[in-house]
Structures are given as C-alpha cells and as structure tokens.
Amino acid sequence: MKVYFDNNATTPLHPEVKKELIEAMGMFGNPSSMHAWGREARANVEDARSRVAGFIGAHDDEIVFVGSGSEANNTVLSLFVCASNQCIPGTKMRSSIITTKIEHPCVLETSECLAHRGARVKYLNVDRYGKVDLDQLAGMLGDDVGLVSVMMANNEIGTLQDIATISKMVHECGALMHTDAVQAVGKIPVDVAALGVDFLTISAHKIYGPKGVGALYVKKGIPYCPFIRGGHQERGRRAGTENTLGILGLGKAVEMRQLEMEAEEKRLASMKAILKKGIEERIDDIYFNGHPTDSLSGTLNVSFPGAEGEAILLYLDLEGIAVSTGSACASGSLDPSHVLLATGVDAERAHGSIRISLGRESTMQEVEYMLDILPKTIKRIRDMSTAYIKGGTHAASR
Numbered sequence: 001m002k003v004y005f006d007n008n009a010t011t012p013l014h015p016e017v018k019k020e021l022i023e024a025m026g027m028f029g030n031p032s033s034m035h036a037w038g039r040e041a042r043a044n045v046e047d048a049r050s051r052v053a054g055f056i057g058a059h060d061d062e063i064v065f066v067g068s069g070s071e072a073n074n075t076v077l078s079l080f081v082c083a084s085n086q087c088i089p090g091t092k093m094r095s096s097i098i099t100t101k102i103e104h105p106c107v108l109e110t111s112e113c114l115a116h117r118g119a120r121v122k123y124l125n126v127d128r129y130g131k132v133d134l135d136q137l138a139g140m141l142g143d144d145v146g147l148v149s150v151m152m153a154n155n156e157i158g159t160l161q162d163i164a165t166i167s168k169m170v171h172e173c174g175a176l177m178h179t180d181a182v183q184a185v186g187k188i189p190v191d192v193a194a195l196g197v198d199f200l201t202i203s204a205h206k207i208y209g210p211k212g213v214g215a216l217y218v219k220k221g222i223p224y225c226p227f228i229r230g231g232h233q234e235r236g237r238r239a240g241t242e243n244t245l246g247i248l249g250l251g252k253a254v255e256m257r258q259l260e261m262e263a264e265e266k267r268l269a270s271m272k273a274i275l276k277k278g279i280e281e282r283i284d285d286i287y288f289n290g291h292p293t294d295s296l297s298g299t300l301n302v303s304f305p306g307a308e309g310e311a312i313l314l315y316l317d318l319e320g321i322a323v324s325t326g327s328a329c330a331s332g333s334l335d336p337s338h339v340l341l342a343t344g345v346d347a348e349r350a351h352g353s354i355r356i357s358l359g360r361e362s363t364m365q366e367v368e369y370m371l372d373i374l375p376k377t378i379k380r381i382r383d384m385s386t387a388y389i390k391g392g393t394h395a396a397s398r
Helices: 014-022 036-056 069-084 107-116 132-141 164-173 244-282 309-318 340-341 346-353 364-384
Strands: 065-066 096-100 120-124 145-149 178-180 199-203 214-218 287-289 298-304 353-357
Touching: 036 065, 036 199, 036 244, 065 069, 065 145, 069 145, 069 178, 069 199, 069 214, 096 107, 107 120, 120 132, 132 164, 145 164, 178 244, 199 340, 244 309, 244 364, 309 353, 309 364, 340 346, 346 353
Parallel strands: 096 120, 096 145, 145 178, 178 199
Antiparallel strands: 065 214, 199 214, 287 298, 298 353
C-alpha cells in the first residue's frame, strides 16, 4: 500500500485543477500584451485574482501574485527595511521587527539577514503547545516597532495562533501586522477583515494547486515596495511575466477549497483523533507535540524517545508510508526542529519526532495501515538502540 501522509509539505493536484491546467495548456499569450492572445491570458489572471480575493474577504486589487509563499514573506519583511530607508516616498517606518521563534525558515532567515542590515529583530517565545506569549508581546510593543509577523498555523505542530487579538495589539501601538497563512488558508476559514492583518501569505501547492505560485494580500493604503523590480506587472508590485497557468491553477484550487473545505476538515479531524488514540494505545512512551485542540485538523506531531525521526521516516518509507520529520524546507538538516525546541522539548526528544499530515486523499484504510506498521517500526528501532531505557530497563533486555 502507498500512503501519503506528508500533506503539509505539499499536496497532490486536485483533479479539477489538473483538468483546468491541461485544458489551458494552449493559452500562451503574455497577459501584458494588448492583442487577443494577451487579453485572453489577462482575463484568466484577473478571474483567478477575484477567486483568491473572495476566498479571504479581500478586494481584487489587494492581491499580488508571487512565485511562492517564501517570496511573499520575503517581500513583506524586505519592504520594512526598504521603507525604513525611505525608499517609499514620504514613508519612514520604525526600526524594529517582532516575530516568533517558531516561524518558517524563510521568515527566520530573512529576519536574521535584515538584522545584519540594521533592523532590530525581537523574537517571541511560545508555550509548550506552541502558543505565542501575549504578555511578552505586550511588553515588546512600543513606538520603535514597525512590523510584527506571526504565522497563523504552524507547519510542524499545527498550532493555531489568535491572529485577530495579536493584530489588535499591534495596531494599537501603530505597527503593521503580517501573518504567514500558508498552512491555514484552505483548511480553516480565513477573513482578512476579521483578522485585521495588513499582509497575508498564501501558497498554491499547500491547497492542491501547482507549485511555483502564491499570493500576497496587501491591505489598501499600506506602504509597499516591490521585492522584484524591472517591470510593470501586478500593478507595478511584482516584476516579471505572470505565471499564467500557475495563477489559473491557484484560482481553481481556491474554488475547490471553497466547495470542499468544511466537510473535509471534519473528516480529517475524525481521522486524526482515531490515529492519535491508536498510537496512544499501541505504543508506550510517546509525546504529542502542539496544542491538543487548537490546531490543524490534519496535523499530528509525535515524539518517540529511543527512536530517531530519520530512522522512523526511512523504515516507514520502506513500507510505503510517507511522513516528515518536520518542515520540508529543513529536511536536509540534521539539527533538531527549532519549533519543538522553542516549545521546551529537549533535543533528544525532538530528534525522535515525526509529523503526520493528512489531506483530502487520505483514507481510514490508510490510517489503519499506519496503525499496523508504526508500532512494529518503533519497536524495531528501539530494540536496536543502545541508549533507550524505559522504566530503568534496557530495551534489548525486555
């Protein structure tokens, strides 16, 4: 059996998205051209823009198409430095950025880079469930803060943040608010007005759309400076010929999410509960990471002391099961998850963690197969371990 439980890393194309892309393969016109071929492409781009905007409660002209969620996040953070250096006429933003210790690497590494360029970066702690410390945020906010960036749903542990409350706090001090909603959009209802954000990031391939395309919501009237220059595309906000097919795919993916999301998330929540209970009943000495209730319905992160996450992943792969040891963008690293470390998990336990992320194609039969294979896998690895001791008894002597 082949089981794909790594949907937080990427999702398979929705059949309707695939169908739409195949039918549109002959549409090669440049959306910036004024002839019929160009007008056809432009019409498709604008239709997709309307779909994305409507899905999150935005206006069409508040949506900027980009190449990925990482590009969108880089755009927002780099905008801050640009504005602080007065590249935007009449704008002088404050000198500090606040983000969290559990953000995606594209936010953390960009923030580190900006710190070398003169920005002051402050990092929020989280509790053992991955929730932002709001009291600490209140103490950090001041007239020096220009931007706060907090992800809506964590990609590794699935914990959801109270973005509406955070946005209110941020705006009360006169700063701007950004949320990386890549893992949230299409899984839970997202409305930019209710959230009160100034910027919001979306990625197509997390919601059964194509790779290489995303969108950035930019609230009307908010200062903006292009991250990629050299063209008039996207109303001058992102240079480069639009990825027409990718944008069309994102628009269709959003349309399908609107139709399927509510029922699917209930189904995934039920499957996750069964999977969690089954792991608890069949495997000793385990720890679940992330918030027990306020989290994504398809994300389950669990630690198995005495079993390396990489070994678990490889043994499961041999049985046809795909999982992750954390963020796909950090999969080449041997370092323990920065997210788990930030929640207080020690390095050893963090190393023994896997992320199981369910999706629209996941089935109960696959969950049952996982519950059959995973206990055998953990026992096999622990029995080979020279370090694992439970209850004071070496695993090999039990």
